[in-house]
Amino acid sequence: MKQSLQSPAMxxxxxxxxxxxxxxxxxxxxxxxxxxxxxxxxxVGLLGPNGAGKTTTINMILGVLAPTSGTxxxxxxxxxxDRCRALERTNFAAVYAPLPGNLSVYQNLRIxxxxxxxxxxxxxxxxxxxxxxxxxxxxxxxxxxxSGEQTRVGLTKALLNDPRLLLLDEPTASLxxxxxxxxxxxxxxxxxxxxxxxxxxxxxxYEVQEVCDRVLFLSHGKILLEGDPKTLPREHGxxxxxxxxxxxxxxxLALELG
Amino acid sequence: xxxxxxxAIVLRQYYLMRGNLSRVLxxxxxxxIDILLWGFITKYxxxxxxxxxxxxxxxxxxxxxxxxxxxxxHGVTMAFLEDVWSRNFLxxxxxxxxxxxxxxxxxxTAIATSSVGLIVMLVLATTIFGLAFFAYGLMLVxxxxxxxxxGIALGIVGCTVVLRLGPASEWFVWPIPALISPFAxxxxxxxxxxxxxxxxxxxxxxxxxxxxxxTIVWGGAVSGPRLLGGGCLAVFYILxxxxxxxxxxxxxxxxxxxARYSAESMS
Numbered sequence: 290m291k292q293s294l295q296s297p298a299m300x301x302x303x304x305x306x307x308x309x310x311x312x313x314x315x316x317x318x319x320x321x322x323x324x325x326x327x328x329x330x331x332x333v334g335l336l337g338p339n340g341a342g343k344t345t346t347i348n349m350i351l352g353v354l355a356p357t358s359g360t361x362x363x364x365x366x367x368x369x370x371d372r373c374r375a376l377e378r379t380n381f382a383a384v385y386a387p388l389p390g391n392l393s394v395y396q397n398l399r400i401x402x403x404x405x406x407x408x409x410x411x412x413x414x415x416x417x418x419x420x421x422x423x424x425x426x427x428x429x430x431x432x433x434x435x436s437g438e439q440t441r442v443g444l445t446k447a448l449l450n451d452p453r454l455l456l457l458d459e460p461t462a463s464l465x466x467x468x469x470x471x472x473x474x475x476x477x478x479x480x481x482x483x484x485x486x487x488x489x490x491x492x493x494x495y496e497v498q499e500v501c502d503r504v505l506f507l508s509h510g511k512i513l514l515e516g517d518p519k520t521l522p523r524e525h526g527x528x529x530x531x532x533x534x535x536x537x538x539x540x541x542l543a544l545e546l547g
Numbered sequence: 548x549x550x551x552x553x554x555a556i557v558l559r560q561y562y563l564m565r566g567n568l569s570r571v572l573x574x575x576x577x578x579x580i581d582i583l584l585w586g587f588i589t590k591y592x593x594x595x596x597x598x599x600x601x602x603x604x605x606x607x608x609x610x611x612x613x614x615x616x617x618x619x620x621h622g623v624t625m626a627f628l629e630d631v632w633s634r635n636f637l638x639x640x641x642x643x644x645x646x647x648x649x650x651x652x653x654x655x656t657a658i659a660t661s662s663v664g665l666i667v668m669l670v671l672a673t674t675i676f677g678l679a680f681f682a683y684g685l686m687l688v689x690x691x692x693x694x695x696x697x698g699i700a701l702g703i704v705g706c707t708v709v710l711r712l713g714p715a716s717e718w719f720v721w722p723i724p725a726l727i728s729p730f731a732x733x734x735x736x737x738x739x740x741x742x743x744x745x746x747x748x749x750x751x752x753x754x755x756x757x758x759x760x761x762t763i764v765w766g767g768a769v770s771g772p773r774l775l776g777g778g779c780l781a782v783f784y785i786l787x788x789x790x791x792x793x794x795x796x797x798x799x800x801x802x803x804x805x806a807r808y809s810a811e812s813m814s
Contacts, residue, residue, distance in 0.1 A: 314803070348806040351641040355801045373549075376643040386641075389559075389633035396562045403555035404642040430566075446638075 301328030303364070304454045304486035305350065310359035312345055312510075319345045321510035322359065327454065327486040332477070334497045334518060335490045337507035338538035343490045344383075346507070347456050350488070351381055363454050377406060382447035383458035387439050390432020394423060394442050397431055398449060405450035417445045420475065436463040444472060448479065455479065455487045461496060473500050494530040504530075506537045513537055548651065552644050556652020557659070560626050564660075571663075574621070578614050578664045579671060585610040586676040603678050605764045606734065609757060611668045611678070613733045616694040616753060617724040618664040622657030623702025624709075624720055631714050636808040646793055653706070654699055661698070665691075683760065686769050689778065690756045696781035697752040701727075703788035710804075711795045732757045752781040 305327040312320040320342040327333045335343050348354035350361055352372050361368045361375075368375040388397040395414065402410040418424045421441045426434060431442055440463050447455060457476065461469035477500060480487050491497050497504060498518045506514035514521065514537065518530055527533040564570045589602040596602075630639055639649070672678035683690065705720035712719070730744055731753040737745055748754040755777030759769040799805045 344806075345803075348803065351637075353637060353640050353800060353805045354803050355797075373643040373645055376641065379641075381641060383637070386637040387634070388638060389629075389635050391566070391633060392559070392562055393566075396559075400555045400559050400562075401638070401642065403551045403558065404639075404644050406549065406551060406643065 301331055301486075302484075303327070303362075304329050304484075305488065306360075306362040307346075307350070308360045308362075310346065310349060310361065311357045312342075312349060312354065313357045318510050320349070320356075323507070323510070323512050324359075325505055325512065325515070327488050329453070329484045329486050330480055331503065332480050332487040332489055332501050334501035334504035335488055335507060336494075336497060336504050336534060336537075338534075341507040342510040343507055344458060345510075347381070347383075347458055347488070347490070350454075350456060351379070352376055377450070378453040379456065380405065380447040380450055380452040380454075381456035381458070382440070382443040382460050383456075384440065384443075384460075384462050385458070386443070388431050388442055388446060390430060393428045393430050394418070394434075394445075395427045397442065398446060401446050402449050407450050410449075413449060417448060421445045437465060437468055440464055441468070441472070444475075451483060451485070453485050455485055457487060457489045459491055460489070461491065461493065469496070476500065494534055498530050506534070508537050548645070548648050549643075552642075552648045553652045553655065555644075556626070556649060557655050560629070560656040560659075563629060574618055574660060574664050575667050578618065578668045581610055581614050582607070582668050582671045583675075586672065590676065601764075603676055604682055605761060607672055607676055607678050608683070608760060608764075609733050611665075611672055612690060612694055612756065612760065613724070613728065613731075613753075614668060615661060615665050615691065616698045618661040619657050619695050619698025620702040620705065620724060621721075622660040623653045623699060624705040624717075625660075626653045626656040627702075627706040628709065628717060631709060631717075631808070634808065636805055640805050646796055647789075650703060650789065650792065653702070657699065657702060658695075661695070683763050686759060686763060686774075689774055690760060693752050693756050693774065693778045693781050696778065696785060700781060700784035700788040703785070703792050707788070707792045707795045710792070710799060714808075727751060727753070730754070736761060750780065752777040752784070755780075 303326045307326070308324050309322050310320055310324070311318070311322045323346065325333070335346065337343050345354065349356050350368070352368050352375070363375040363379050366375040392400070398414045399410065402414060407413050418427055421444060423438070423441055423445060426438060431439060434442065440460065444460060447457070460476070461472055464472060473496060476487060479485060489501060501518050503516065504518045504521065505512050514525070516524065522528060522530050522533045525533055527536065585607050589606045592602045592606070630636060681687070701723055705723060708719055709716050730740070730747045731751050732740070732748055733753070737748045737754055737758060740748060755774050759774050762769050
């Protein structure tokens with residue numbers, strides 16, 4: 290199965306190349322030698338049950354967790370040897386990493402804009418505040434915003450530096466359906482218009498099917514399946530992506546053998 | 548090092564102080580209380596002891612210098628703890644910011660906050676209690692510099708302890724200056740201490756400052772090489788503290804501690 294992982298991104302320039310990535314904690318193998326790419330203009334879904342190794346993988350790509358072995362290149366930059374340059378072209382949003390609640394939306398965006406070296410920062414912030422319908426919350430402290438508004442602020446921060454690689458860990462988890470759809474549209478537009486690629490984790494299979502060009506199913510730290518989310522269920526004798534997900538979560542061995 | 552990224556760390560602290568008066572008032576209030584308390588104690592001591600010795604430059608000057616040192620150390624640690632309390636580690640350390648840039652930002656913040664405290668202390672001590680601070684002459688500059696350097700070193704050590712042991716360990720950090728003070732000879736000559744404590748004093752840069760200060764008060768001349776030795780020791784501690792922080796950070800990256808600081812659970 291692994292040989293097919295390289296193919297879809299081959300036609301696009303790669304924004305992320307993960308090779309034989311492995312993370313071991315004592316006797317526990319959290320990520321077991323996975324390899325995959327994300328191409329520019331591509332949205333790749335990283336799916337799997339809790340404990341499959343999704344967040345561990347994302348943390349390694351973000352440089353906050355050192356792999357036991359394997360390499361990560363963001364565009365052509367190795368994060369292990371040139372961390373700052375690799376992260377300048379990366380950004381992320383995750384529900385478990387809200388921006389500091391004791392600073393206003395604008396203050397947070399200004400600080401992270403400086404950290405990411407954003408050119409024309411003031412204009413960029415104003416454009417994104419309008420884009421995510423946050424202009425009215427400009428001077429409101431992030432801590433008093435609703436969880437949905439905080440998620441939108443997190444996404445605004447994630448797009449500040451117009452990243453080549455955007456990592457989104459369950460970005461719509463706390464959003465109402467209308468806002469979630471709006472966010473999906475914006476992320477699709479980001480991927481389509483610029484040169485960036487997106488690695489997206491979600492437990493919402495409807496969303497994954499709608500947004501992702503390709504999905505990777507992770508179980509026990511290994512990539513079990515990879516393919517187009519619209520055709521993959523039928524290829525494995527399942528009606529829906531959700532059914533396939535449940536099979537991966539409960540009977541990964543059956544799929545491995547299959 | 549990127550100046551903009553260092554500026555971002557300083558700007559964060561500036562926004563926090565501007566947005567919450569208690570962050571500005573807290574250090575000012577504590578140094579004010581210290582100067583008032585020790586100012587009146589020295590005035591009282593001047594009235595009950597034999598004429599000829601002025602306690603103001605010896606005791607009040609010592610309090611002022613010691614408070615400055617404590618403020619520098621707490622300035623670094625407080626700025627770091629702001630990121631701990633707001634669970635901001637993942638956002639900060641997943642950005643292009645380097646460790647040296649991050650620590651530089653914390654140090655610059657400490658310079659700003661400790662300078663405010665120093666100015667308040669100088670104004671109070673000179674106007675209310677008549678401390679002729681410039682009686683220390685030009686030696687005041689190296690005194691403050693050595694204390695500043697050692698304050699930075701201990702501040703970085705405080706950050707390292709919290710990074711390694713977790714947010715609850717901040718309670719180990721606050722009393723560090725108090726633990727050091729008996730050995731540093733803030734209020735008495737080092738020779739007063741038993742021999743084993745004196746050995747420890749020799750490796751603490753502040754002890755050279757306070758010994759020098761007392762030498763001036765008693766009309767002597769400060770030994771330049773000894774004070775320089777104290778300064779070199781402080782620089783050595785900064786380098787050691789930086790290495791300690793970097794090593795602990797790398798350990799945290801290997802074990803996943805950085806990620807867990809923000810994410811309550813790893814899925």
